[in-house]
Amino acid sequence: MAKENLKTLELENRLLRNQIQGIQSRFEEKIAELSLVREIGQALVHIRSFKKACQYILDVIINNSLAQNCSIMLFDHEKSQLFLICATDLDKKGYVLEPEKIFSKDGVRYLFKLGEGAAGQAVLENRAVLIQDSKEAESFLSGTDNQVPIGSLISIPLMIEGERFGVINLSHRKKNVFEKNDIHLFSVIANFVAITVYSTIQYEKLRDSEQKYRVLSESSNDGIAIIQAGMHVYANPKYKEVAGYSSRELTNIGFEALLDSSINDTDLRTVRVLLDGGATGRPLEVRLCGNNGVKTDVEISFSPIQHNGKKAVILSVRDLSDRKAMEKRIINAQKMEAIGKLAGGVAHDLNNILAGIVSYPELLLMDIPEDSPLKRPLLTIKKSGEKAATVVQDLLDLARRGVAVNEVVNFSNIIVEYLMSPEYEKMISYHPGIIVETDFNTNLLNIQGSPVHLSKTVMNLVSNAAEATPSGGRIVISTENRHLDGSQIKNEAARSGDYVVLSVSDTGIGISPEDIERIFEPFYTKKVMGRSGTGLGMPVVWGTVKDHRGFIDIQSTEGKGTTFTLYFPATRKKPSRDERHISMEDYLGNGESVLIVDDVKEQRELTREILEKLGYDVNSASSGEDAVEYIKEHPTDLLLMDMIMDPGIDGLETYRRILEFQPGQKAIIVTGFSETGRAKEALNLGAGSYLRKPFSLDKIGLMIRAELER
Numbered sequence: 001m002a003k004e005n006l007k008t009l010e011l012e013n014r015l016l017r018n019q020i021q022g023i024q025s026r027f028e029e030k031i032a033e034l035s036l037v038r039e040i041g042q043a044l045v046h047i048r049s050f051k052k053a054c055q056y057i058l059d060v061i062i063n064n065s066l067a068q069n070c071s072i073m074l075f076d077h078e079k080s081q082l083f084l085i086c087a088t089d090l091d092k093k094g095y096v097l098e099p100e101k102i103f104s105k106d107g108v109r110y111l112f113k114l115g116e117g118a119a120g121q122a123v124l125e126n127r128a129v130l131i132q133d134s135k136e137a138e139s140f141l142s143g144t145d146n147q148v149p150i151g152s153l154i155s156i157p158l159m160i161e162g163e164r165f166g167v168i169n170l171s172h173r174k175k176n177v178f179e180k181n182d183i184h185l186f187s188v189i190a191n192f193v194a195i196t197v198y199s200t201i202q203y204e205k206l207r208d209s210e211q212k213y214r215v216l217s218e219s220s221n222d223g224i225a226i227i228q229a230g231m232h233v234y235a236n237p238k239y240k241e242v243a244g245y246s247s248r249e250l251t252n253i254g255f256e257a258l259l260d261s262s263i264n265d266t267d268l269r270t271v272r273v274l275l276d277g278g279a280t281g282r283p284l285e286v287r288l289c290g291n292n293g294v295k296t297d298v299e300i301s302f303s304p305i306q307h308n309g310k311k312a313v314i315l316s317v318r319d320l321s322d323r324k325a326m327e328k329r330i331i332n333a334q335k336m337e338a339i340g341k342l343a344g345g346v347a348h349d350l351n352n353i354l355a356g357i358v359s360y361p362e363l364l365l366m367d368i369p370e371d372s373p374l375k376r377p378l379l380t381i382k383k384s385g386e387k388a389a390t391v392v393q394d395l396l397d398l399a400r401r402g403v404a405v406n407e408v409v410n411f412s413n414i415i416v417e418y419l420m421s422p423e424y425e426k427m428i429s430y431h432p433g434i435i436v437e438t439d440f441n442t443n444l445l446n447i448q449g450s451p452v453h454l455s456k457t458v459m460n461l462v463s464n465a466a467e468a469t470p471s472g473g474r475i476v477i478s479t480e481n482r483h484l485d486g487s488q489i490k491n492e493a494a495r496s497g498d499y500v501v502l503s504v505s506d507t508g509i510g511i512s513p514e515d516i517e518r519i520f521e522p523f524y525t526k527k528v529m530g531r532s533g534t535g536l537g538m539p540v541v542w543g544t545v546k547d548h549r550g551f552i553d554i555q556s557t558e559g560k561g562t563t564f565t566l567y568f569p570a571t572r573k574k575p576s577r578d579e580r581h582i583s584m585e586d587y588l589g590n591g592e593s594v595l596i597v598d599d600v601k602e603q604r605e606l607t608r609e610i611l612e613k614l615g616y617d618v619n620s621a622s623s624g625e626d627a628v629e630y631i632k633e634h635p636t637d638l639l640l641m642d643m644i645m646d647p648g649i650d651g652l653e654t655y656r657r658i659l660e661f662q663p664g665q666k667a668i669i670v671t672g673f674s675e676t677g678r679a680k681e682a683l684n685l686g687a688g689s690y691l692r693k694p695f696s697l698d699k700i701g702l703m704i705r706a707e708l709e710r
Helices: 002-045 050-064 099-104 117-125 180-219 237-243 265-275 321-367 375-398 411-419 422-430 451-467 513-518 537-547 601-613 624-633 651-661 677-685 697-708
Strands: 069-076 081-088 094-096 110-113 129-131 152-160 163-172 223-228 231-235 284-289 295-307 310-319 407-409 434-439 446-449 473-484 497-506 551-557 561-571 593-597 617-621 638-642 667-671 689-692
Touching (some): 321 697, 411 451, 446 561, 451 473, 451 497, 537 561, 601 617, 601 638, 638 651, 677 689
Parallel strands (some): 434 473
Antiparallel strands (some): 069 163, 295 310, 497 561
16 A cells, blocks of 8 residues: 555656646746847847848847748738748848838749738738648648748738738748747747838838938039028038038038128018028028128028927028029120110211211312311311211120121231320320330230221220229230130130130229129220220120120229230131232222112212212112112112111112122122121122221222222
């Protein structure tokens, strides 16, 4: 009996030990599971990188559980399919999808449809699916050919805020490795996995978005800044360029400190409202005063945002310097065009009047003795008319109606000729304290241009410099060759290549910034009226340089002086000169017939007297229509036609009608304007040349002889 009791006690002890060992084993397993969950949770909290998080999940699960293989798939809601984001392969190496492919879905591996296979079923039904023997389970579907061998499998759905997110799969090549008890552990792990994968994907998306916006901001042509509590907390390169401060300096500068003091009270109040996150409204134009006092006109706009959990504004700053400069050029061009048209019309009428003042003294001088007391006053009248004609020519140049720039000239020679002219002597007599120096390049390249207009340009620049040095001083006229390439060109009108550069510098009073902006406006002058102060000199300089495809640079300091630098495209062509002396015999007529066509009676009579003096058989017509009818009945050697006649047809239409029945009819175009498009068209039809009023005896005589002998 005692033996039986002893055996029973030993059996109970063994059972108790086994139970204790079982409890201890399960307790250790639970501790291990909790340790695993704790380890995963603590580690994943600190991982932000998607790839690192996925690799860590794979490593921890494989190294700390019965699973030999692990994979995570995400659910594509649009396609209702699962695609692989990470997995271990046969060699236990981890595959992790590049995070940008998650966003684009470009090149991802779709494996199961919703409800398909254990993974698809787990996601569809939102429950863990346990397959203990893959060969016996109907719900098991093998994946791709390179899939690891699977004997048993657990698929656990991943959910985010009640929405399908994906699935985590754990497998072993042997069957019956996983039990129902494993589902709970892996479900807890799955919750960590879902949160971690989701948060790292969102982090990657945020980082990608931030990187794109940073690239856009850093490369933007507009200034961008973040202003918080009125202070700068971020500024892109363009903003720093406009402000003239570094990022570190801007952090200690409020935006209001950059506003120029010229801002009006209304705009300042608007800026303060916008800085405080008020309604954005329309963009506002203000002037910023940056480092070193550099002022820039800008257009600003504000957008309220949250920055580091506090309200702030994004400030966009657009530099208006180029736009303002373009607007100013357009306004100036329109102003010059309007004034030019007005001046051109006035010039036409004045030239008709001056024609008599210049030409009649020449006719009278031919009929009086050399020692006549009338000779001097007649010469004075003629010279005064010619001077008036030069002012009219300035008006015509202002009208921008064509300047011929096809003659090859050397600028140094033009300057020398001016320095030997009566105009220069007169200028020096007004400014005896001026010392004029020259610095010429002895190997100066030639340019193609108009010697008359270039000489007038030199005269105007030197006269301008003399007026700017009322107490005496130095004027330096220099020429040089200069090659400009892309990096040296700051003027938009310039092109790469060789240039002849004319500089006129003075040590005078300088020009204020306000006057520099207006210096090329017609009739704007601070000179002494009656000497050279017509207000047309600098506009004519501007127009001449423009006609010669050049550009101007002005450097001036008030109280120290000014330098005008003119750039003209150089040419390798050589100048040609005809210095043959011209006598009256060179342009006398031989009784050839000439028809004068002009709507102004005084012009017809004056021109008729000149041509009869030169020996031509002259008739006249007061309109284009009369001229056409006359030529039909009286063939004529040469037509001398005014271009603009009113009323009736103009010179071009007159010539066109005559050519219909008299092909090859020789003609000269005469007008008080500069050469116009219609005048050029008449020349293209066969008219030999173009004569501008007022004209001298030798000029019209030589032109008629050249046309008759052509």
